[in-house]
Amino acid sequence: MVPPTATAAEAVGTPDAPLTKDPVKDTILTPRFYTTDFDAMAAMDLRPNEVELEAICEEFRKDYNRHHFVRDSSFDGAADTMDPETRRVFVEFLEQSCTSEFSGFLLYKELSRRIKTKNPLLAECFAHMARDEARHAGFLNKAMADFGLQLDLGFLTANKAYTYFKPKFIFYATYLSEKIGYWRYITIFRHLEQHPESRIFPIFNFFENWCQDENRHGDFFDALMKAQPDTVRGPIASLWCRFFLLAVFATMYVRDVARKEFYEALGLDARDYDKLVIRKTNETSARIFPVVLNVDHPGFFAGLERLVEHNAALSEVVASEAPAPVKLLRKLPHWIGNGLQMARLFLMAPLRSSAYQPAVR
Incomplete structure (x- = not known):
């Protein structure tokens, strides 16, 4: 499968001189990269739920988190205080999360590019979601750089295997990925609000606004499935x-x-x-x-x-x-x-x- 044309440079800047981490071996538990039938996506009729989709697109345009993902002094030296075992499992969490966010960026960016002329509303929604996922991936990769490591996202783009899903399967998988991401992040955030002594790294301070991006993305796929009712009706x-x-x-x-x-x-x-x-x-x-x-x-x-x-x-x-x-x-x-x-x-x-x-x- 030919990888998408969206590049890692669109998603993230280059952290300062960290070591490039070898990607983990693909297993059934590791995040996947996806591709789909772009022509079928471009031909989708949004009229059954166009009003709701336009309202969600307007939410995307407001870009509530455009100033949110800005690192502050709390990150300075935070990685140095972590014990080796916590450091190991936390870097693993960062890598898995960064790969997952970058996977979303690649898919949404390519969808936006490939359907822009035939389905402009859908393309714009995907472009906004790609923007959000790029920020998330960049923020996570920069956090990895605090530990002297980074993911080579350009290498992943060109070399990771791409799984083909029909559009309706993309809807199910990404809807659940976004909604489960919301509940994962907000649950951690609320727990650490009550137990700040367990906040092992400053990145968790950003999870409340972060998960709202995930929630909006899930709402978009909810509205898209309503526009394609055969995806959620029948045996x-x-x-x-x-x-x-x-x-x-x-x-x-x-x-x-x-x-x-x-x-x-x-x-x-x-x-x-x-x-x-x-x-x-x-x-x-x-x-x-x-x-x-x-x-x-x-x-x-x-x-x-x-x-x-x-x-x-x-x-x-x-x-x-x-x-x-x-x-x-x-x-x-x-x-x-x-x-x-x-x-x-x-x-x-x-x-x-x-x-x-x-x-x-």
Whole structure:
């Protein structure tokens, strides 16, 4: 797949003389880069919900956070006070987050460029969202430079594999990515407001305004799906909504538990944090998806825990010194176990959004 023409230089400046960090190896848990059918996106009829989309575009034009992402003196020397283990997990968090934000920038920038003449309103919305994601990625990469590292975003642009998704799959995936990003950031921000002693780095001071960008982006995809009602109506749409909800929730839960030390450094329990974020994102998704997952079913989080166990076992196999054929044989039961567990979770009866009442906690 030919990578987009949007460049890293459009997103970020170059930090001063940090070491370039090798990108992590792609796995099912690492952020992906996406491409789609640009002609189909350009041909979309927005008239069924054009008024709402125009209102959201006007919100984007106001650019509420244009003066927000400005580093201050609190960053000076902050990296030097961090103990080695916290430093390791925090840099990992920065890298994953920067890669994810940069992925959004590339997709939105290319969409804006490719559909500009045929669908100007849609193109403008994507251009504004690319602007936001560029700021986020640049801010994160500059934070990595405080630790003497940076991501080579130009290298990632040209060399990372691109996953093709049909437009409707882009809608589901990016809607959930933006909304879950909102709940992740605002949950951390509110926790650190109450426990400022756990604010290990000044970047968390920016999370309240930051997550509002994520929320607006999610609202845009909500409005876009309303303009393409076949994406959220009918039995096939319901199946896809369930699939993407489960994929996003399971990936986040397994990844966060695997790096629970980062959340512990913030005074959070990774499992409790993820359960809250999942419940809130599920509740938010009920506003647009026809069905949502029954996350209060006793088997739901128990099933996610089994995925965690299989993932931990797979990591042990990868870290072992066994020959490659032996590793493959040892991995097979855990791959199969993950597949069966995901199938069980997917087949769990969903809840109709029109009657959804989240459990009071």
